[in-house]
Structures are given as structure tokens and as C-alpha cells.
Amino acid sequence: MRAQPVASHYIDGAYVEDASGALIECVYPATGEIVARLHSATPALIERAVASAKRAQVEWERTLPADRGRILRRAADIMRDRNHDLSVLETLDTGKPYQETIVADALSGAEAFEFYGGIASTINGECIPLGDSFVYTKRIALGVCLGIGAWNYPTQIAAYKGAAALACGNAVVFKPSEVTPLCALKVAEILTEAGLPKGLYNVVQGYGEVGSTLVAHPDIEKVSLTGSVQTGARVMAAAGADIKHVTMELGGKSPLIVFDDADLDAAVSGAILANFYSAGQICSNGTRVFVHRNIRAEFETRLVERVRAIRLGDPLDPETQMGPLISQAHMERVLSYMQLGREEGARLLCGGGRAKGDGLARGAYVLPTVFTGVTDDMRIAREEIFGPVLSILEFSTEDEVIARANDTDLGLAASVFTRDLQRAHRVIDRIHAGTCWINTHNIMPVEMPFGGVKKSGVGRENSRAALDHYSQIKSVYVEMGGVQAPY
Numbered sequence: 344m345r346a347q348p349v350a351s352h353y354i355d356g357a358y359v360e361d362a363s364g365a366l367i368e369c370v371y372p373a374t375g376e377i378v379a380r381l382h383s384a385t386p387a388l389i390e391r392a393v394a395s396a397k398r399a400q401v402e403w404e405r406t407l408p409a410d411r412g413r414i415l416r417r418a419a420d421i422m423r424d425r426n427h428d429l430s431v432l433e434t435l436d437t438g439k440p441y442q443e444t445i446v447a448d449a450l451s452g453a454e455a456f457e458f459y460g461g462i463a464s465t466i467n468g469e470c471i472p473l474g475d476s477f478v479y480t481k482r483i484a485l486g487v488c489l490g491i492g493a494w495n496y497p498t499q500i501a502a503y504k505g506a507a508a509l510a511c512g513n514a515v516v517f518k519p520s521e522v523t524p525l526c527a528l529k530v531a532e533i534l535t536e537a538g539l540p541k542g543l544y545n546v547v548q549g550y551g552e553v554g555s556t557l558v559a560h561p562d563i564e565k566v567s568l569t570g571s572v573q574t575g576a577r578v579m580a581a582a583g584a585d586i587k588h589v590t591m592e593l594g595g596k597s598p599l600i601v602f603d604d605a606d607l608d609a610a611v612s613g614a615i616l617a618n619f620y621s622a623g624q625i626c627s628n629g630t631r632v633f634v635h636r637n638i639r640a641e642f643e644t645r646l647v648e649r650v651r652a653i654r655l656g657d658p659l660d661p662e663t664q665m666g667p668l669i670s671q672a673h674m675e676r677v678l679s680y681m682q683l684g685r686e687e688g689a690r691l692l693c694g695g696g697r698a699k700g701d702g703l704a705r706g707a708y709v710l711p712t713v714f715t716g717v718t719d720d721m722r723i724a725r726e727e728i729f730g731p732v733l734s735i736l737e738f739s740t741e742d743e744v745i746a747r748a749n750d751t752d753l754g755l756a757a758s759v760f761t762r763d764l765q766r767a768h769r770v771i772d773r774i775h776a777g778t779c780w781i782n783t784h785n786i787m788p789v790e791m792p793f794g795g796v797k798k799s800g801v802g803r804e805n806s807r808a809a810l811d812h813y814s815q816i817k818s819v820y821v822e823m824g825g826v827q828a829p830y
């Protein structure tokens with residue numbers, strides 16, 4: 344098997360196997376080939392992982408922040424050195440093309456370790472003078488943090504959650520999606536190699552019930568989930584029952600707004616990035632593309648010409664621009680939305696079905712798809728499809744497009760394309776979304792806080808903002824005078 348790991352889990356600084364756990368077959372979605380077989384964690388292994396994390400965290404929290412940071416930065420260097428191998432593994436795990444993984448996955452994970460390694464020693468409290476007396480605050484660790492990952496960015500999600508948590512002095516138990524179990528193991532292995540004491544970053548595999556057992560575990564202090572809104576609601580309710588901290592990075596149905604003064608080619612590029620990268624399997628995608636009616640026809644012509652030219656194929660071929668979807672089951676779901684779009688009366692401009700061609704039939708390939716004439720009430724404009732399906736909606740006025748863009752219970756991301764500086768800021772200011780762009784889409788440097796409002800989530804990942812979500816404040820009042828009691 345092409346990507347068989349040493350063992351299924353990584354606990355207390357070493358690979359661990361227990362073949363009595365349910366079988367997890369890791370399928371390469373480009374061919375249907377099984378590239379690895381792993382096992383779900385048994386209750387005994389879950390206990391071992393949490394116990395080792397709890398043990399290790401006590402000393403880690405007392406380790407000098409600069410020393411913690413140095414280890415994380417070393418992990419960043421190792422990830423960069425192994426970018427090729429990690430990218431091939433990410434491609435085998437997800438089906439995303441190597442052309443993308445070589446620039447997007449291990450490298451963004453490395454950026455996170457470098458960034459949090461760099462700021463670990465700046466996690467300070469404050470001093471609040473109160474006459475002679477004063478209060479000082481410290482940012483203290485939470486304890487053992489649970490990360491639960493979606494399948495679209497398995498290396499990046501494992502690194503983002505790990506880097507911020509470890510910088511703050513926490514230990515981590517990470518559960519990847521069972522669809523993409525391979526990459527987080529490499530992150531764990533690299534952290535050990537970089538000098539991270541054993542037990543601080545554990546990976547346990549499993550289906551949803553392993554995740555729910557971990558969420559309910561009394562020694563888990565925080566849960567950070569990247570996943571769907573439905574899973575988020577369940578996980579947040581379970582965490583809430585024990586008053587645990589949560590970060591929820593959930594789904595979206597984000598607007599991308601193109602005004603008639605926009606640089607049209609840049610807007611088309613933005614719309615492409617916002618819908619077809621990773622075969623459209625990105626939570627922050629701008630899938631509702633609102634285009635001003637004066638330029639809609641021209642926008643469509645330029646967009647469709649470029650979308651038709653997207654090269655589908657073997658994800659390991661560096662020339663391939665778009666790979667398959669994550670699985671056959673997900674493909675069926677995306678195809679059903681393509682069918683639904685037609686039934687709802689949207690006009691198909693390109694794509695709309697499975698991709699046929701050399702070797703594609705074995706994989707979960709669909710064509711990059713553009714619908715126009717989409718209206719706000721259509722399900723393709725309301726529900727997250729999580730595939731390469733772009734919907735064009737025409738608009739006339741600024742107030743109208745803002746109201747329509749906000750008419751959703753999701754609020755992960757938004758973007759606006761215009762040359763009018765004042766309009767750009769005015770419109771973005773009125774859009775209900777956590778992560779926004781002006782004249783681009785889906786650019787996410789680690790320095791930028793990332794997360795959603797409304798049902799798209801709670802908390803922020805990346806940037807200094809994530810430190811607030813992986814630590815808590817301890818306040819200490821220091822009395823410099825006498826103490827007077829009233830009785």
C-alpha cells in the first residue's frame with residue numbers, strides 16, 4: 344500500500360497500533376485504490392492518549408515560552424524541508440492536486456508553527472495599577488485541548504490547532520476525519536523530531552463516535568472543531584454540558600460581490616479562486632457570486648472561457664489543476680446539487696456533471712460548474728455544496744446586494760471587488776461575515792484571524808487572536824496596604 348503509516352495512532356511520542364479497533368480504509372479518490380488501512384481507536388487507547396497528554400501538559404506549561412517556541416520553529420523547518428513528501432501524502436489522502444498541495448498544505452502548517460513559535464514568548468498578561476495596590480494578570484494554559492479535523496485540509500488543520508495550543512502551554516489530542524487519517528500522524532512525528540516532549544501531541548483515529556467520546560472526556564478542557572454546522576451543533580452542545588471551551592470553524596455560503604467598476608479580470612480570478620481551488624472543497628468559498636447587471640454578460644464570458652480550460656487529471660501530475668472530490672459518496676451529493684440547479688431553473692453555463700476522459704471514470708471527478716440566473720431562494724444558493732459549483736446572481740444596487748448577501752444564517756467569509764475605495768470599505772463593513780477580503784478572495788495568511796459569525800462558528804483560528812482561545816486569564820489582586828473588615 345502506497346501510504347501505509349507505521350501504525351494508526353500516535354500516543355505519548357510513539358506510533359501505536361491496536362488492530363481490534365474498527366477498520367478504516369483510506370481511499371485515494373482519484374482511482375479508488377486503497378492506499379492505507381488503519382484502525383479506529385479503542386476506548387483503552389483513547390484513555391491512554393488523554394492520560395499521556397494530561398501528564399505531559401503539567402511540565403510543558405512551566406517550560407519557558409521561548410523554549411516552547413524554539414521547538415515549534417524547528418518543526419516548521421522540518422516541515423519545509425519535507426514539503427515534497429508531505430505534499431504527496433496530502434494528495435494521496437485527499438486527491439487534491441500536487442500543484443496545490445506543494446504550495447498550500449505543509450507550507451501553511453509550517454507557517455503556523457513558525458508564527459506561534461515566534462510569538463510564544465510574547466503571551467503576556469497586564470498590570471493594572473490601583474493606587475498602591477495593583478492587579479496583575481497572567482495568560483495560563485487551558486490543559487488538554489481536543490482538535491477534531493475535517494477532511495479537506497488534514498495537514499493544515501492538524502498544524503493550525505496544534506501550533507496555537509502548544510504555544511500557549513497546552514497538550515493536544517487530535518482526531519482527524521476518518522476519511523483523511525494520514526497527514527496528522529506526520530505532524531505528530533515531526534513535532535517529536537523537533538524536540539517536543541512525548542505526550543504533548545497525540546493523534547487518535549476514529550469515526551465520529553471516537554470524537555464524541557473524546558469531547559465528553561472529563562480531562563479534555565477545550566474542543567476545537569473544523570467541520571459542518573450540524574456536527575458543530577452536536578459537539579458544541581456536548582462540550583457545553585461540561586462547560587468546556589470551544590472553537591467552531593464551520594461551514595459557509597459566502598458572497599463574492601462584483602461591482603461594475605471592478606477590474607474584471609481580477610474579479611474573474613477571484614471568483615475562480617473562490618470556487619474551484621481544492622475542487623471547491625473549502626469552507627470560505629465565495630459560492631454566491633453577485634455580479635452587477637451592467638457587467639454580468641462580460642463577466643460570464645470571461646469566466647466560462649477560463650473555467651472550461653481548467654485541467655483535470657491525475658493529481659500527482661504537476662500539470663493537473665483540479666483533482667477529484669474527496670469520495671464517491673461526496674461526489675454523488677455534489678452531482679445531486681448540479682441536478683437540483685437545473686430543476687430549480689438556473690441556467691448552466693458549463694460543467695454540470697461527471698468528468699469523463701482519460702482515467703477519470705475511476706475517480707470522483709466532476710466538472711467545474713457555473714450556473715447563472717440563480718435566485719436567492721434556490722437551494723443551490725442557500726446550501727453549502729462543498730464542490731466546484733459557482734452560482735451567479737445578478738444585482739443592481741448596493742443596498743440590494745448587501746441585503747441579499749446577508750440573507751443567510753451563515754457568515755464565514757465575504758469579498759467585494761470594486762475600484763471605489765470608499766464603497767469597498769462601506770460594503771464590507773455592512774456584510775455579516777467573520778473573514779473578509781477587498782479585491783481578492785481566500786487569501787489566508789497565518790497573521791490574519793480566521794473564523795465566522797452566525798452559524799459559521801465561534802472563536803478564531805490563526806493570528807494572535809487564537810491565543811485568546813487557547814488560554815485563559817488569571818487575575819491576581821495584590822494588596823499593598825492593610826486589610827479592614829467591617830465586622
Ligand code: NDP
Pocket residue numbers: 491492493494495518519520521522549550551552553554555556558568569570571572573574575577578591592593594595625626627727729755800
Ligand atoms: P463533519 O462535520 O462531517 O466532520 C468533521 C469532524 O467531526 C470529523 O473528524 C468527524 O469525524 C467528526 N465528528 C462527526 N460527528 C462527531 C461527533 N458527534 N462528535 C465529535 N466529532 C464528530 O465535516 P466534514 O469532515 O465532512 O468536512 C466538511 C465540512 O467542514 C463542511 O461543512 C465545511 O464547511 C466544514 N469546514 C469548515 C472549515 C472552517 O474552518 N470553517 C474548514 C474546512 C471545512 P468522522 O469524519 O470520523 O465522522
